Amino acid sequence: MTISLRAFAAAALASLLTFSSAHALTVYSSVDEENAKKLLDAFTKATGVDVQMVFLSSGPAMSRIEAEKARPQADVWFGAPSENHILAKERGLTEPYVSQNADALPDQFKDVEGYWHAIYTNPLAIGVRTDILESRGAPVPASWEDLKNPAYKGLIQMPSPQSSGTAYSLILTLVEERGEDGAFEFLKALNPNVQTYTQSGTAPSGALGVGETPLAIQFTPGFLKLADEGYPVKVVFPSEGVGYEVASMSILKGAQNPDDAKKLVDWITSADGQGALSATKTYFLPIRSDVSGGTGVPALDQIKLTPVDPKFAAENKQRLVDRWTADVLGQ
Structure with a gap:
């Protein structure tokens, strides 16, 4: 009887974890792990959206996204230079979403069709x-x-x-x-x-x-x-x-959690999300000219790029x- 109860409890826990995983926003992050965690934790705190993060540098991330094209295992690609996201768009790996904050971003920090949005610049x-x-x-x-x-x-x-x-x-x-x-x-x-x-x-x-x-x-x-x-x-x-280098994000084609993926795009491009770059001490510069990069750092529109x-x-x-x-x- 004890063994049966343990087996039942284990099965119930596995089921719960599977359910949780299925309903969390899954993010492939090419931002370094420490800073990605800071930003995604701030997103969860602000929106209540649970996030599962898998760290992958730019090349491996692109390869994995292509390999999973028929059955995507992630919702968002977070980080990697914008050139990578342009390539992902050309290969049909991402889908468009024009953020409500797109008008606040300079042209070089977004795709006009919404296939990618920048998240910070250095x-x-x-x-x-x-x-x-x-x-x-x-x-x-x-x-x-x-x-x-x-x-x-x-x-x-x-x-x-x-x-x-x-x-x-x-x-x-x-x-x-x-x-x-x-x-x-x-x-x-x-x-x-x-x-x-x-x-x-x-x-x-x-x-x-x-x-x-x-x-x-x-x-x-x-x-x-x-x-x-x-x-x-x-x-x-x-x-x-x-x-300058520009890190960007895209929503992956066939994302299982498109609504939460859009929330992440909207949050990271909002004044609050951009403010989190300095508040969490990532030392990345905001892409919005109305958000400070921190003490002594000029707004982006004051730097000649x-x-x-x-x-x-x-x-x-x-x-x-x-x-x-x-x-x-x-x-």
Whole structure:
């Protein structure tokens, strides 16, 4: 009798878990696990919608979504650069929904038909240890051009385009602003001021934090985290303009919970959802110009953004990286 009762209880629990799973919003997240959990927990708290999250980086997520196309196992793809969501749309893996907040988003942060919406952006920036520059009598830069100042000789860390997509984003930004030859003339002139080309795209902010370098170039989250933790770090968005990465989300075609999926789109693009980016300390920048990225961070419409053609970026990557290796490292 005891065994039967245990078996019944186990079966009942399994049934309950299956029911719960079937009714939770299932999210494939390509946002890092820590920050995805922060945001999705905030969504659940705000809406009451339960979420089951599976972390998958961009490539594996796309492969899994394609493999499950006939019988989708998730409702939403959350995160991954917008180019991936454009590809998912082209492959018929997602379905349209124009959020009630779409009008509040700049054109580059949404699909006009509603197949994807951006959720945050990370612009390039210069991280500055103001205390170190002050001790050296050196000025705080305001532009890319300022970084050629001889006062910064051997004081800058930036990633290497040979291993870092962040550094390639910088090359694309400069090509867009100066033309290809102008971009490489600038990078050659900058080279004497570069202390180290790091392998990782986030290593420069680590060096900035420990005072190994007073000037670093990368995407903003690492700099914003240092400033928030009390380091004497200023985040400078160069006046010529900055490239940026955009993380987006899509509702998967055949989603089992389309209504809750739409709630997630509406929440993350709302002022409250965008505010959660800073409130939960993700250090991602909001895509809405009416939402602050946190203390000392300008609204997005106050930062000059330099858009880059993703097709050009993909087709020219190896060539441009090879040119950097030859012209900059090999000079």
